[in-house]
Amino acid sequence: MAANTISLKLLVDSTNQRVLFAQSGKEFVDFMFNILSLPVGPVIRLLTKEQMVGSRGNLYDSLENMNDTYILSPANKDTLLKPI
Numbered sequence: 551m552a553a554n555t556i557s558l559k560l561l562v563d564s565t566n567q568r569v570l571f572a573q574s575g576k577e578f579v580d581f582m583f584n585i586l587s588l589p590v591g592p593v594i595r596l597l598t599k600e601q602m603v604g605s606r607g608n609l610y611d612s613l614e615n616m617n618d619t620y621i622l623s624p625a626n627k628d629t630l631l632k633p634i
Contacts, residue, residue, distance in 0.1 A: 556581065582609060586630045 556578045561571040586609060613630055621627045 583613075583630055586610065586613060 554577065557575055558578050559573040560569050562568070563570050610631070613627065616627070618624055618627065
């Protein structure tokens with residue numbers, strides 16, 4: 551069985567501790583969206599930014615603010631933001 555690899559390239563501003571640019575393949579994007587589709591998605595919507603632990607809140611906000619042209623279907627975005 552071949553090992554799956556996921557590539558992610560980041561351009562980081564170390565002074566301000568921010569990611570300026572990220573480049574990845576479809577596998578990484580699918581992985582991040584799968585994390586959002588876990589049952590804790592509704593809990594994230596209810597929490598404020600200060601109550602969240604880790605980067606799930608940032609991931610949720612990024613997806614929420616992402617332009618629809620980057621998503622294959624608006625229904626996919628709704629499914630990720632508001633899972634059952």
